[in-house]
Amino acid sequence: MHYIIDGNNFIGHSPDLSLTAEDCRRDALLRVAAFCRRTGARATIFFDGGPDAHVGVSGVSLGPVRALLAGKGIEADTRILALVDGGRGRVFTVVSSDRKIYGRARSAGCEALRVHEFNALLERARRQDLATEYRQAELDQKSRQLRDGELKEWLEIFGEDS
Secondary structure, rough: OEEEEEHHHHOOOOOOOOOOOOOOOHHHHHHHHHHHHHHOEEEEEOOOOOOOOOOOOOOOEOOOOOEEOOOOOOOOHHHHHOOOOOOOOOOOEEEEEOHHHHHHHHHOOOOEOHHHHHHHHHHHHHHHHHHHHHHHHHHHHHHHHHHHHHHHHHHHHHHOOO
């Protein structure tokens, strides 16, 4: 799955991100990159405006995530709509709570998610990852207990070496 994300819209509609925070683009990139690593997805995030410390002049890639700037005086919406309009037959999911982008993506045959729906996917993937880590820790603990039990049994059979 390839997600096309309206970056400023994603930040502005995510409860724990803020467009006024200095590292808001970095935080959005890290969050989406973690999701992509967990799920095998790819994402392109379009941001309004110019470069900052985390997104250079031409953009930046972070594993399966690419961040692009719309360009000076150009909104990310323009770039996303151009992809949607020219992408008939391409498979991607547009992420934006902007009615115009969401509606146009749907009418062009693209899958579309509002930011709160995408955030729910991110959270579900994070929880599944944590659950997997927890189950692995439990298995590791049981494995250690088994080894400890086997050691005790061997010591009872052969005696302790003093």
